[in-house]
Amino acid sequence: MDQENKMEQEMKEATGRVVRMTAANLQLRAFAVESKYIVEYARKAHETSPVATAALGRLLSAGAMMGAMLKNQQDLLTLQIKCDGPIRGLTVTADAKGNVKGYVNVPRFEGFARPDHKLDVGGALGYGTLTVIKDLGLKEPFAGTTELLTGEIAEDLTYYFATSEQTPSSVGLGVLLNKEDGSVRQAGGFLIQVMPEAKDEVIDVLEQNLSGIQSVTALLEDGCDAVQMLERILAGLDPQLEQESPCRFACDCSREKIEKVLLSLGEKDLSDLSEGKDDVEVKCHFCNSAYRFSPAEIRDMLSAVREGAKGKQ
């Protein structure tokens, strides 16, 4: 199997599942995701170090759930973290069809294993901001930015929902790695939102349930799938399964799209590139796929750009 087909095959296997539930007669809405294979795919594609795998895996898991919250099939969600820690930042995009992709700015940063063997994602992120952009097909996309509270991502999203969307929420995200090789052992998350009409008794039960839960990875290690995870969190609140749908790591990059990026560099940069003897390799940020262009191909692009410029005169 050649490289491109192999990546295609692996991407097909990078699937997970998002479930949506309601509870307490619609006073709560809840999402959960099983994302182990998505995060493992991202780890391999970007060759992420353990702490970067955990950070990216948490944000991908959140993206998959928040993608499922979008109303229309064409809507797009972007989660972007900019930070001063060694990871520098990470970006995830997701859509309503279950496609999610993402990258870390500095993927191979090592370190930040804590004395308790947990990965110090907050330390690797440091101070910064979380921006949520929703492109809902309107003139201007919706964008909300909040400061990172802990850099642990779940707490930062909880804070974002409370301040930017005025929706009290509880977010849990977890990525557990195998000690031997850093591959992904468990990954998943949940997102519970309290609707404005929710009664105090309902919130009390929810808080009690949440306080009895150790972590997402503990639930997954316990053998819970996404539905069972929510059934535990929503115990006693009459949880109802609304929908379950597949999600996957998928990138829509192509040779044509990368060509457009190269063309947009303009005459000067293309001319510099065309003078080299070697192929020019351009990698997609999101999935790390490499696209190669020969000097002859670059020269063709250059003439196309020059023709275009002439046409405008």
Ligand SMILES: [Zn+2]
């Ligand atoms: Zn790509």
